[in-house]
Structure formats: C-alpha cells, structure tokens
Amino acid sequence: MSGIKAETSKGLSQGFNKVVNSYEEAMAGLTDNMTVIAGGFGLCGIPEGLIKEIQRKKTTGLTVVSNNCGVDDFGLGLLLIDKQIKKMVSSYVGENALFEQQLLSGELEVELTPQGTLAEKMRAGGAGIPAFYTATGYGTLVGEGKDTKAFDGRMYILEESITGDFAIVKAWKADKYGNLVFRKTARNFNPMAATAGKITVVEVEELVEPGELDPDEIHTPGIYVNRVIKGTFEKRIEQRTVRAAS
Numbered sequence: 001m002s003g004i005k006a007e008t009s010k011g012l013s014q015g016f017n018k019v020v021n022s023y024e025e026a027m028a029g030l031t032d033n034m035t036v037i038a039g040g041f042g043l044c045g046i047p048e049g050l051i052k053e054i055q056r057k058k059t060t061g062l063t064v065v066s067n068n069c070g071v072d073d074f075g076l077g078l079l080l081i082d083k084q085i086k087k088m089v090s091s092y093v094g095e096n097a098l099f100e101q102q103l104l105s106g107e108l109e110v111e112l113t114p115q116g117t118l119a120e121k122m123r124a125g126g127a128g129i130p131a132f133y134t135a136t137g138y139g140t141l142v143g144e145g146k147d148t149k150a151f152d153g154r155m156y157i158l159e160e161s162i163t164g165d166f167a168i169v170k171a172w173k174a175d176k177y178g179n180l181v182f183r184k185t186a187r188n189f190n191p192m193a194a195t196a197g198k199i200t201v202v203e204v205e206e207l208v209e210p211g212e213l214d215p216d217e218i219h220t221p222g223i224y225v226n227r228v229i230k231g232t233f234e235k236r237i238e239q240r241t242v243r244a245a246s
Helices: 046-055 075-081 097-105 115-127 190-195
Strands: 035-038 062-065 086-091 109-112 131-134 148-153 154-158 162-177 199-206 227-230
Touching: 046 075, 046 199, 062 075, 062 097, 075 086, 075 097, 075 162, 115 131, 115 154, 115 190, 190 199
Parallel strands: 035 062, 035 162, 062 086, 086 109, 162 199, 199 227
Antiparallel strands: 131 154, 148 154
16 A cells, blocks of 8 residues: 555564554664654754664764754754764754854755755655755755746746655654654644654654544554654753743
C-alpha cells in the first residue's frame, strides 16, 4: 500500500504495535552520514531524549534538518559539542553561540531556508512531491541558481522537497499503534517532520491503548510512525522573562 513505511531494523517487534522500551532501540539503525529531520521550534516540542541518544551514540557526519539548532547545551545544540553535525538545514541560528561560531569558522555547513519553505519542503517530501514553486526568496540569495517560472505575472522559484533517513519527533500523546496528538504550539514542525523520514521515531509524554484517542483529535496517523517511546522531559524555556517584584 502506498505510503506505508517498512521497518528496516532487526530485533524490533513487527505488526501494529510501535512501542519500544529503550532509547537505544528507538534509534537503532542510525549510522554516520545519515540525514535526520527533527521536529521542534527553538526548545518547544523537541524530542529531548532522542537527541541525547544520538549524542550518546556519537554518530557523526550528520545532516540535520530542523528549524534551528537548539542552544549551546540543550536540544540539537548538544550535537555540536563534539561536531556530530556536518550540515544544518534550518531557518535561523537562534540563541546558539556554538552554532554561530562553527558556521563562521567553516566547520559547519549551513543551508538557511525561509521558515515556511522549510515546513513545505518536509510536507512535500512526506507527500511524495519532489519539488514545488514558491515566491518566497525570489530575487534574493535564497533564489540564486534555482529554476524560476512566472505564474500570472509573478515570479516563483523551484524548491526541492526534503526527506530523511530518520525523523525524530516529539508528541504529547500516542497510542501503541503510533497515532499522534500534539499539544498547542509544540505541534510546530513535528507533523511535517513525522511524514518525511524513512524511519520515524516519536517520543511522547503519554502512551495510551489503541481506541483511547478520539479519531477526530489525531493529528498524525500511525501509518507514518515506525517507533514510539515514552519519555521524560525537562522542557527548558529558551528565554525566561519575569516581572520585577513590586
């Protein structure tokens, strides 16, 4: 059936039950020089435990596709410490000084992509669409060297979609079949990322039995998901602003 992703790693349970019981099992099969698509926006809705497992595995030469690269000591920023990321495809540098340093020194290849275009690259990749036209970036550095075409008198550039060897995603709830519910702004890039990986691994706050989720509330169906693990989360705030005591 079109769209069903086959589980390629050995040793994992087959069938509809997508639950794994360790982070090592969750990220089994990740090797050097792969492409990893990661959900999240800043530090909101990031798969914290899966990122830490990549750090523990010391996998290197990675191309990571995500809105940004976390902060110096948290989120995807952890993977910059030992230079595990070779290339970053993202929308902005954010609050990460190490990201900026490695970019300016040439140690890290960075492909900056407009945020909406990046989201659509993931969505299109998951939908099997190889490329699409967008007006965003036309006439700027973003559009240099890309095919262009006019539609109704307006110029557009051709952007190629993105798929990855792995997609790592954070959801609020999942059932054992991998059906996902995201919570508020933590949804962000996660639904698109979930569709774009050959192997999609999801870290969740709550794991429920099949049938407990209202079908009308499911944001991503389990057909896109290969593995689910129940995690614990620090949920660090990127910039905490408080009001002075009166």
